[in-house]
Amino acid sequence: MPSKEIFFEEEMENYNFSTAKSLKLKAALGLNKRRIAPEGICSSDLAIKGLDHLFSTEKLKKEDIDALIFVTQSPDYIMPPTSNVIQGHFNLKQDMICLDINQGCAGFIIGLNQAFMLLEQPSISKVVLVNADVLSTKVSKRDRNSNPLIGDAASITIVEKSSQKTEIFGTIKMDGSGAFALQIPAGGAKLPISSETSVLHEDVSGNFRSKENLVMKGDDVFNFVQAEVPPMIESLLQMAKTDKNAVDYYLFHQPNKFMLNKVADKIGVAREKMPANVVENFGNSSGVTVPVVTCFNISEQIKENRLKVCFSGFGVGLTWASLLMEVGPLSFCEIIEY
Known part of the structure; x- marks a missing residue:
């Protein structure tokens, strides 16, 4: 986690709105402060910092890594893959799989599914799953809809084979017809960056952004989450023949507090079981918010106990996915500052 914090009030003067309107948004969405990577720091830098910590504290040995998965929407380069960059940085063994998603x-959910599938291979015993995004540089500072929400972070999860027999239930759904509800229009082959793509334009709500900035159709995303996520969770619980109250925690992606509270109410679970406090403390770091909400809220519990948890992520793609599984006790679950 980057150590640099930016408070909501520090940026209010950038927005084309009155102080009263901005503070109303802060209260509604549960905004406060967010963590931002220093200038020039990429997703791989956060990942390397975390891996350095694991190696130096001997929680992970380099020679034990059989696969490295790197999940991101802010890679260091178009090519080479960031997973290979990290492998080369640490001079890891050549007899391994590097994979960018x-x-x-x-x-995070997609990455866990891939890790589970890799562990089905006889030659793979330990997978390092890195989920990292540095998207703060892709958001317009004059966009009140997105800028106060976005934070940067990286997570490292070690997934390894176990002799314990356990069942993991999961579901993944995608709808590309809604792909442009969340997008960065310029920067790819379809619309390369140019002098024209960097020009700021005002939208109907008074936000200013360029085609190089993240644009989010907030109403579309909210309606999608409310319509699709609760039925997915209900179907997952039915598949697992598990009562919703038997789940210890629902550790979901953190778009904002308001949206998550509505999801909890619609599923019919206590809000205390679905923590919604990541955006107000760290910001929305895309899929990384799932391990962040885990570490921030239940790190001590999950290091000492075995818990039944439901992980879920939903958003850009459009993609929505979930896992129901028992986790713990873990040998480590902590937040490390960059």
Whole structure:
């Protein structure tokens, strides 16, 4: 987690709105402060910092890594893959798999699914899943809809084979017809960056952004989450033959507090079981918010106990996915500052 904090009030003068309107938005969405990577720091830098910590504290040995998955929507380069960059930085063994996955809000869940599939291979015993995004540079400072929400972070999850017999239930759904509800229009082959793409334009709500900035159709995203996520969770619980109250925690992607509270109410679970405090403390770091909400809220519990948890991510793609599984006790679950 970057150590640099930016408070909501520090940026209010950038927005084309009155102080009263901005503070009303802050209260409604649960905004406060967010963590931002220093200038020039990429997703791989946060990942390398975290891996350095794991190696130096001997929680992870380099020679034990059989696969490295890197999930991001802010890679260091178009090519080479960022997973290979990290492998080369640490001079990891050549007899391993490096894999980049382009996913956002559901990226942690997609990455876990891929890790589970890799562990089905006889030659793979330990997978390092890195989920990282530095998207603060892709948001217009004059966009009140998105700028106060976005934070930067990286997570590292070690997934390894176990002799314990356990069941993991999951679901992944995608709807590309809604792909442009969340997008950065310029920067790819379809619309390369140019002098024209950097020009700021005002939208009907008074926000200013260029085609190089993240644009989010907030109403569309909210309606999508409310319509699709609760039925997905209900279907997952039915598949697992598990009562919703038997789940210890619902550890979901953190778009904002308001949206998550509505999801909890619609599913019919206590809000205390679905923590919604990441955006107000760290910001929305895309799929990384799932491990962040875990570390921030239940790190001590999950290091000592075995918990039944439901992970879920939803957003850009459109993609929505979930996992129901038992986790813990873990050998580590902590937040490390960059």
